[in-house]
Structures are given as structure tokens and as C-alpha cells.
Amino acid sequence: DGGITQSPKYLFRKEGQNVTLSCEQNLNHDAMYWYRQDPGQGLRLIYYSQIVNDFQKGDIAEGYSVSREKKESFPLTVTSAQKNPTAFYLCASSKYGTPADEQYFGPGTRLTVT
Amino acid sequence: AQTVTQSQPEMSVQEAETVTLSCTYDTSESDYYLFWYKQPPSRQMILVIRQEAYKQQNATENRFSVNFQKAAKSFSLKISDSQLGDAAMYFCAYRRRDFGNEKLTFGTGTRLTIIP
Secondary structure (H helix, E strand, O other): OOOEEEEOOEEEEOOOOOEEEEEEEOOOOOEEEEEEEOOOOOEEEEEEEEEOOEEEEOOOOOOEEEOOOEOOEOOEEEOOOOOOOOEEEEEEEEOOOOOOOOOEEOOOEEEEEO | OOEEEOOOOEEEEEOOOOEEEOOEEEOOOOOEEEEEEEEOOOOOOEEEEEEEOOOOOOOEEOOEEEEEEOOOOEEEEEEOOOOHHHOEEEEEEEEEOOOOOOOOEEOOOEEEEEEO
């Protein structure tokens, strides 16, 4: 079955540590996205990538980094510079160049930093 | 910059009744797309319905329909014959039509409760 996987579902880290969230898709989509979800704030775009080896900052990129070495994979690193990293993180993908198409979302990763 | 506003943080409806969720947006673009996404307790985001701004006809998907008022920049979602499985957070989202610009801007969501 085609879809997006995010692992792990729950992640716990100590403050000051970098942590990498995994996102893999087998939908053959060119574009991939990372969103952060906080209570009462909806989804906010962190980074997005439209093709391999290229990515752009979203609205809240500070304290995060990404890579896009393979079409299927778009890992997100939450660095120690991110002031409030505890949140729910959602990865999504879509066909590139087709704005009418929906973005498909993964099941999310809940990150807790203490 | 585009903004999306959902002014109803919570709504509730009796099972089998009809409920309307509100969404307004702000944009200077004339062509764009609007979406309603559902996020059930599992937190998996699911597309409910989409509307293309250049189409005057309101989109419909089974029990879900929209009231798209382009001049008023309003995009409400109507759920008919509400079912227990409709209980979820609902997010309104906007996307420009530009080629290569697939960024979604989301509202803050409306939590819908279904009363048995």
C-alpha cells in the first residue's frame, strides 16, 4: 500500500540534544513538507522540498534543518536552537506542479523535550 | 501574506443533524484552491473536500458540501446527517494556484463534537 510513514510515533529527548524525525513516502511524489502542530495554532509549515537536493524554509524554520537526498525521504532535525521543540510534527507529500492535488499526510510524531 | 481564520474553536451537533463550520481567508490572489481537512483522534489528516476558486459551483462530496463566497472570502463546510465518525478537528486551508507553489496555509481548526 502506498503512503507516508513517520517514525517513531512518540519521541522523548533531553533539552540540548538534537533529534531527527523520519519521514518516508512511496507515493512517487516529488514534493514533501514538514508541519508543526501546537494546540490552538493549527499547522505551521517548517520546511518544504519540491525536488531532490532542494528545499525551502517555511514560516517557522528557525531551529530546524532538513535534507532531501532521496525522493522518498525527507528527515527533519530539531536542533538545540529550537526554543520550544515539544510539539506534534506532521510530514506530508504531494505531486509537484499540481496545486489542486491534495497533500497526503503521515501519522505524525509527538516529540517531547524535557 | 495569506491568512485563514476559523472563528469557531468548538462546535457540537446532534447525531443526524446538520452543522456548518465557518472559514474566512484573506488573499490578494484571484485564483487559488481551498480545502477542508479532517483530523480525527488518531491525528491522521484526511482531505474532506476541495474547491477551485475559478469554479462558481460549490463542491460536494457525499454528506459534505461547501458554501464558497469568493467576494466575501468565505468558505464554510456543511456536514449533513452528522455521524459519530465525523467527530474530529476540522481545518480550513488555502493554496495559491501558482505552478510550483504547493504551500498550504491552515486555519486554527474547529473541534466538532457529535452528540449521540
